[in-house]
Structures are given as structure tokens and as C-alpha cells.
Amino acid sequence: MASENAIPRPVGAVLHSALLYDAIVWFALRGRERQLRQRLLALSGVRPGESLLDVGCGTGTLAILAKETVGRSGTVCAVDASAEMLARARSKAVRAGVEIRFENAAAQSLPFSDSSFDLALGTMMLHHLGRAARRELAAELRRVVRPGGRVLLVDFAGREARRRGFARHFRHRHGHLDVADIVALLAGAGFQSVESGAVGVGDLHFALAASPRQP
Numbered sequence: 001m002a003s004e005n006a007i008p009r010p011v012g013a014v015l016h017s018a019l020l021y022d023a024i025v026w027f028a029l030r031g032r033e034r035q036l037r038q039r040l041l042a043l044s045g046v047r048p049g050e051s052l053l054d055v056g057c058g059t060g061t062l063a064i065l066a067k068e069t070v071g072r073s074g075t076v077c078a079v080d081a082s083a084e085m086l087a088r089a090r091s092k093a094v095r096a097g098v099e100i101r102f103e104n105a106a107a108q109s110l111p112f113s114d115s116s117f118d119l120a121l122g123t124m125m126l127h128h129l130g131r132a133a134r135r136e137l138a139a140e141l142r143r144v145v146r147p148g149g150r151v152l153l154v155d156f157a158g159r160e161a162r163r164r165g166f167a168r169h170f171r172h173r174h175g176h177l178d179v180a181d182i183v184a185l186l187a188g189a190g191f192q193s194v195e196s197g198a199v200g201v202g203d204l205h206f207a208l209a210a211s212p213r214q215p
Contacts, residue, residue: 056125060089108136138189
């Protein structure tokens with residue numbers, strides 16, 4: 001776990017142009033980003049009152065919707081390696097009137113205690129990490145997710161990820177990412193696979209897994 005005064009240098013691509021990122025997403029999804037984020041939350045099975053972690057939160061759209069879902073009795077924490085992304089995310093959260101804890105941290109060293117969350121999300125961020133960094137992230141997710149909790153990872157997968165379209169703007173830099181690789185990544189960290197498949201939007205695929213309950 002990272003200390004407050006020593007944030008590890010992220011291993012992977014870090015996006016810094018928050019306004020450009022939001023513009024690209026808006027045009028790529030034709031203004032339907034909210035619908036996509038709601039679809040991802042539905043896949044995660046998030047419920048009111050849960051504690052949720054959004055890793056690689058970008059400009060905060062998913063975290064804000066998650067907080068609206070978990071309600072006042074639930075909590076949402078969000079991390080990103082880009083201070084610029086977090087600044088815009090905080091501004092959007094204030095405008096939305098929701099309370100979210102934002103942290104500037106690397107995905108591979110999460111600044112949270114063991115078993116802190118019922119649910120962790122990592123959406124469209126794996127392709128920014130190399131293979132070793134993905135394994136470190138998965139190990140951290142295993143650490144911070146409670147027994148019986150869940151993890152949802154979403155990214156561009158399958159042959160479609162090589163074509164033009166939505167994925168073109170977020171093309172990964174560390175080789176092909178297949179949904180089977182995402183499932184194996186979570187299994188390697190000790191999670192139990194629940195469901196995986198296509199999101200139903202462009203090239204996006206998901207893997208939902210659970211942290212084993214204690215005997």
C-alpha cells in the first residue's frame with residue numbers, strides 16, 4: 001500500500017489532457033457515454049449501500065454514477081495516476097452534488113486498507129498497463145476487495161480491437177488484450193470467475209469475478 005507521501009511512479013501510459021479525453025469519448029460514443037457507464041454498472045451488480053472502488057477513474061463519470069447508485073449509505077473511492085484527470089473529476093463531482101474520495105495513485109499500489117470494498121471497477125484502463133503491471137493491479141484488487149466481494153474489468157478485446165472506431169482512440173500499447181486474458185488475470189490473483197463476454201458496445205468485453213468467501 002502506498003504511503004501518502006510517496007506515490008509510486010505509474011507503470012504504463014498516463015493520460016493528462018482531461019478536456020481532450022472527454023471530447024474524444026463524447027464524439028466516439030455520440031453523446032451516449034452515460035448509457036455506456038450505466039450498462040457497466042448493471043454488469044457489476046452494484047447495490048445501494050455498497051462500498052465501491054473505481055480504478056483508473058479518468059474524469060469521474062463512472063464514479064459519479066456509481067455514487068448515485070450506492071446512495072448516501074454507500075461510499076465511492078476513485079483513483080487515477082493523472083492529477084489533471086482527477087482535477088476535472090472532482091469538479092464534475094461537485095457539480096453533480098455527490099461526495100467521492102478521489103486519490104492520485106498508481107493502480108498497482110492502491111492507498112487503501114485490506115478488504116475495504118464490496119466492489120472494484122477497472123474500465124478501459126488495462127490497455128494502458130504492461131503485463132507485469134496488470135498482474136500487480138490484480139493482486140492489489142484481491143487485497144482491497146472483501147471476501148465475497150466482486151471485481152469488474154472492462155476493456156477492448158477480440159479482433160475488433162484492431163479496427164477503426166471507438167477503440168482506435170484508446171489503442172493499447174502493450175500487445176493484444178483478449179477477454180480470456182482478463183479472466184486468466186483475475187484467476188491468477190485468486191478470484192473466481194462469475195461471468196464474461198461482450199458488453200454490447202463496440203469492442204468492449206467484460207470479466208466479472210468474485211473474491212472467495214472465507215471458510
